[in-house]
Amino acid sequence: MKLKNKTVIVTGAAQGLGYACALRFLQDGANVVMADVNAEKLAESVQDLIEFDGAVSSMVCDVTKRENLQALVGLAVSNYGNLDVMINNAGIAKVQDFLEISDDEYDAVMDVNLRGAFIGTQIAGKQMIAQGKGGVIINMSSINALVANPMLSTYAISKGGMNQLTNIAAVGLAPHNIRVCGIGPGTILTDMVADVIMTSPEARHNVLSRTPMERCGEPREIASVAAFLASDDASYMTGQTVYPDGGRMALHYSIPVKDE
Numbered sequence: 001m002k003l004k005n006k007t008v009i010v011t012g013a014a015q016g017l018g019y020a021c022a023l024r025f026l027q028d029g030a031n032v033v034m035a036d037v038n039a040e041k042l043a044e045s046v047q048d049l050i051e052f053d054g055a056v057s058s059m060v061c062d063v064t065k066r067e068n069l070q071a072l073v074g075l076a077v078s079n080y081g082n083l084d085v086m087i088n089n090a091g092i093a094k095v096q097d098f099l100e101i102s103d104d105e106y107d108a109v110m111d112v113n114l115r116g117a118f119i120g121t122q123i124a125g126k127q128m129i130a131q132g133k134g135g136v137i138i139n140m141s142s143i144n145a146l147v148a149n150p151m152l153s154t155y156a157i158s159k160g161g162m163n164q165l166t167n168i169a170a171v172g173l174a175p176h177n178i179r180v181c182g183i184g185p186g187t188i189l190t191d192m193v194a195d196v197i198m199t200s201p202e203a204r205h206n207v208l209s210r211t212p213m214e215r216c217g218e219p220r221e222i223a224s225v226a227a228f229l230a231s232d233d234a235s236y237m238t239g240q241t242v243y244p245d246g247g248r249m250a251l252h253y254s255i256p257v258k259d260e
């Protein structure tokens with residue numbers, strides 16, 4: 001129960017990695033405010049966590065809107081007294097050749113993935129400074145922050161920017177005892193991956209030929225990294241993005257893929 005009585009906000013918590021983080025933090029004793037733009041899915045997911053009763057709150061929240069994120073932090077403080085951990089997890093991805101992307105399509109991805117995390121970091125940082133007892137901010141990045149796939153360009157550019165957001169906020173907030181870290185997952189089995197990445201046998205082959213552990217990750221394997229970074233076990237870590245990726249970033253060429 002390393003996170004007992006901590007108050008945690010998770011954006012994009014209705015499903016996937018955000019939901020897995022919410023569940024893990026609740027299991028570790030935290031109070032969790034789950035936020036998502038998808039009201040229906042959010043309500044279903046909160047219902048699934050009914051056993052945690054008063055430790056779970058939720059708010060429909062679009063991270064591209066500053067007033068939504070301000071209200072979200074306000075809810076955490078009014079329900080639980082303060083904010084200890086902010087997880088900027090909400091994200092979207094679009095597969096499209098970079099030469100074909102319109103200005104509106106570019107803005108849509110950057111608004112959610114980068115601007116949303118920027119505003120979330122700003123508002124959470126101000127709240128933690130006002131409380132005067134430190135805090136942790138975690139940004140959900142991606143291996144795509146470092147590797148180049150021209151079919152995922154807006155996504156990759158947004159995550160590259162997010163890594164620099166993590167660095168800048170870590171340095172700016174260190175005097176206030178607020179740590180800022182990133183997580184850069186490889187390919188993890190969520191709806192985003194099913195809908196956008198693993199869409200054909202060829203796509204599966206592409207992913208697994210670049211994954212030494214010969215499998216995709218599970219959402220709980222990312223949530224456990226978030227729980228570590230949020231805990232005092234990571235008390236000397238800030239300004240770093242860590243990559244739970246099954247060995248992808250270490251691999252130079254590719255490996256043989258076994259049939260299913």
Ligand SMILES: NC(=O)c1ccc[n+]([C@@H]2O[C@H](COP(=O)([O-])OP(=O)(O)OC[C@H]3O[C@@H](n4cnc5c(N)ncnc54)[C@H](O)[C@@H]3O)[C@@H](O)[C@H]2O)c1
Binds near residue numbers: 037089143186
């Ligand atoms: N799954 C992976 O393999 C993987 C790998 C690397 C990074 N990531 C990152 O992890 C995060 C979560 O990904 P996932 O795979 O769980 O995706 P997902 O699509 O399953 O879940 C994303 C959630 O974010 C919500 N969301 C989208 N736009 C929003 C907005 N404007 N405001 C609030 N919520 C919004 C969606 O409704 C959804 O519930 C994303 O930032 C993604 O880029 C995922």
